Amino acid sequence: MAGSGRVMGIDFGMRHIGVALSDELRIIAKGYETVNWNGIDDEWALNRICEIISEKNVTEIVLGQPKRTDGTESESERKALVFADRLKERCGLPIHLRDERFTTVIASRYLHDTNMKAKKQKKVIDQVAAEIILQEFLG
Numbered sequence: 001m002a003g004s005g006r007v008m009g010i011d012f013g014m015r016h017i018g019v020a021l022s023d024e025l026r027i028i029a030k031g032y033e034t035v036n037w038n039g040i041d042d043e044w045a046l047n048r049i050c051e052i053i054s055e056k057n058v059t060e061i062v063l064g065q066p067k068r069t070d071g072t073e074s075e076s077e078r079k080a081l082v083f084a085d086r087l088k089e090r091c092g093l094p095i096h097l098r099d100e101r102f103t104t105v106i107a108s109r110y111l112h113d114t115n116m117k118a119k120k121q122k123k124v125i126d127q128v129a130a131e132i133i134l135q136e137f138l139g
Contacts, residue, residue, distance in 0.1 A: 004059065005024070005057045005059030006022045006023070006056055007021070007026055007059070007060045007062060007134060007138065008021055008049075008053065008061045008062070009029055009131060009134025009137065010061060010062070010063045010130055011064045011127075011133055012066065012076075012084075013076075013126055014079065015036065015038075016034050016035070016036055016037075017036075018031065018034055018125070018127045018130035019033045019034070019130055020032055020131040020133070021134075030131060031124060031127030032052065032056075032130075033127065034123065034124070034127055035049060042083055046087060050091050060093060060095075060096065061091075061094070062097075062098055063080065063084050063096070064080070064098055064100030064103060064133040065080055065081070065097045065098060066100055067099055098133050098136065098137055100133050103133055104125065104129045106129075107125050107126075107128035107131075108121070111124070
């Protein structure tokens with residue numbers, strides 16, 4: 001994983017896209033933002049993610065691939081792959097796909113264990129899931 005600049009982690013969801021960023025040294029992942037979209041037209045979400053890429057000197061992307069537990073392809077996975085293709089076309093950065101099974105469950109347990117109120121958890125759970133995807137990639 002050579003290179004300079006930050007790595008962006010993305011937890012793709014049908015309504016919310018969690019975004020996490022690495023530090024400049026590519027050691028630590030931290031949740032950054034939740035991008036909301038309508039599940040159909042991803043243009044606004046793509047534009048926002050490209051803005052973050054530009055603002056934060058992102059040079060690589062890790063996108064969670066929402067596989068089913070039995071490994072078969074789901075509608076979410078198909079949409080995530082289309083989104084990854086469109087994002088790569090738009091920003092020109094390498095995109096690494098990572099199995100994201102259970103990241104939202106892990107994020108939920110983590111937030112619960114921190115005694116964060118449910119309303120606040122809802123706002124950051126996708127960011128924490130993106131953080132998990134990215135941290136696993138960073139090692």
